[in-house]
Amino acid sequence: MVRCGGPKTTQGGDVGDANANVIETRGLTRTFGGFVAVKDVDFAVRKHALHALIGPNGAGKSTLFNLLTRFLPATRGTIVYRGTDVTRTPPATLARRGMVRSFQISSVFPHLTTHENVRIALQSRHRETFAFWRADRSLKHYDEEVRTLLADVGLEPYAQRLATELPYGRKRALELATTLAMQPDVILLDEPMAGMGQEDIARTAELIRRVGEGRTILMVEHNLSVVADICDRITVLRRGEIIAEGSYAEVSADPEVRQAYIGSDHD
Numbered sequence: 001m002v003r004c005g006g007p008k009t010t011q012g013g014d015v016g017d018a019n020a021n022v023i024e025t026r027g028l029t030r031t032f033g034g035f036v037a038v039k040d041v042d043f044a045v046r047k048h049a050l051h052a053l054i055g056p057n058g059a060g061k062s063t064l065f066n067l068l069t070r071f072l073p074a075t076r077g078t079i080v081y082r083g084t085d086v087t088r089t090p091p092a093t094l095a096r097r098g099m100v101r102s103f104q105i106s107s108v109f110p111h112l113t114t115h116e117n118v119r120i121a122l123q124s125r126h127r128e129t130f131a132f133w134r135a136d137r138s139l140k141h142y143d144e145e146v147r148t149l150l151a152d153v154g155l156e157p158y159a160q161r162l163a164t165e166l167p168y169g170r171k172r173a174l175e176l177a178t179t180l181a182m183q184p185d186v187i188l189l190d191e192p193m194a195g196m197g198q199e200d201i202a203r204t205a206e207l208i209r210r211v212g213e214g215r216t217i218l219m220v221e222h223n224l225s226v227v228a229d230i231c232d233r234i235t236v237l238r239r240g241e242i243i244a245e246g247s248y249a250e251v252s253a254d255p256e257v258r259q260a261y262i263g264s265d266h267d
């Protein structure tokens, strides 16, 4: 296995350090019955990285992602976020601490406008109840922040459109806006390019690159040309284990990685 320029261990380290690891795992393992989907993974995501998790089908990417976002309990091992053990912390608590999982389109309210969806995300951050019936004027103080967030993701022209009417790529931009409303330091993206055509892919890749400035992003992504374009660190999984880490150039030159992809349906 190659590990190129790997992040230094900073368990408990301070994220003020540019090289600090925001997320670290130790011996992270998940079994399903007798099957080991993620096996003894020691993994780190460096502050302000745009980090991709790749690997052939069935490598364990989604399982590792679900463990990190606490959607799935670990069988063994630990997950540390900003120096604190979060192995058993609920996803909502993690989100309030700045680690937010995005691109769950189901979390968008389809029959509300783009603007209303972002406003509700802001209300949620402020722990207000979703008072749809509240007088318009009491919700107006969110307007400026909503407009800023919509501008950040290029959705200003769609502000008054119902979410359900948005083209697919724009729905994902809306999801990203509702994520940004949580003021995340770390954004976790599950296959952000899935189901998109070329034009949406190019725009979404640029959007992710832009929102990643000053933030940390970890994404599972099948589209290797997007990964090559925007990610500065790549971890390759195979059969639940890390087989390589480094820049795209480094991991794509690794014989074990090339071997892992042979016979898979990836390009």
Ligand SMILES: Nc1ncnc2c1ncn2[C@@H]1O[C@H](COP(=O)(O)OP(=O)(O)OP(=O)(O)O)[C@@H](O)[C@H]1O
Residues within 6 Å of the ligand: 032, 035, 036, 037, 055, 056, 057, 058, 059, 060, 061, 062, 063, 064
């Ligand atoms: N809930 C489950 N029950 C049983 N086996 C599971 C479960 N979830 C995942 N697995 C198995 O764990 C292995 C890893 O699956 P996972 O979905 O994490 O891989 P992946 O790398 O995300 O694959 P893909 O790229 O195809 O989405 C696979 O063999 C899968 O069949």
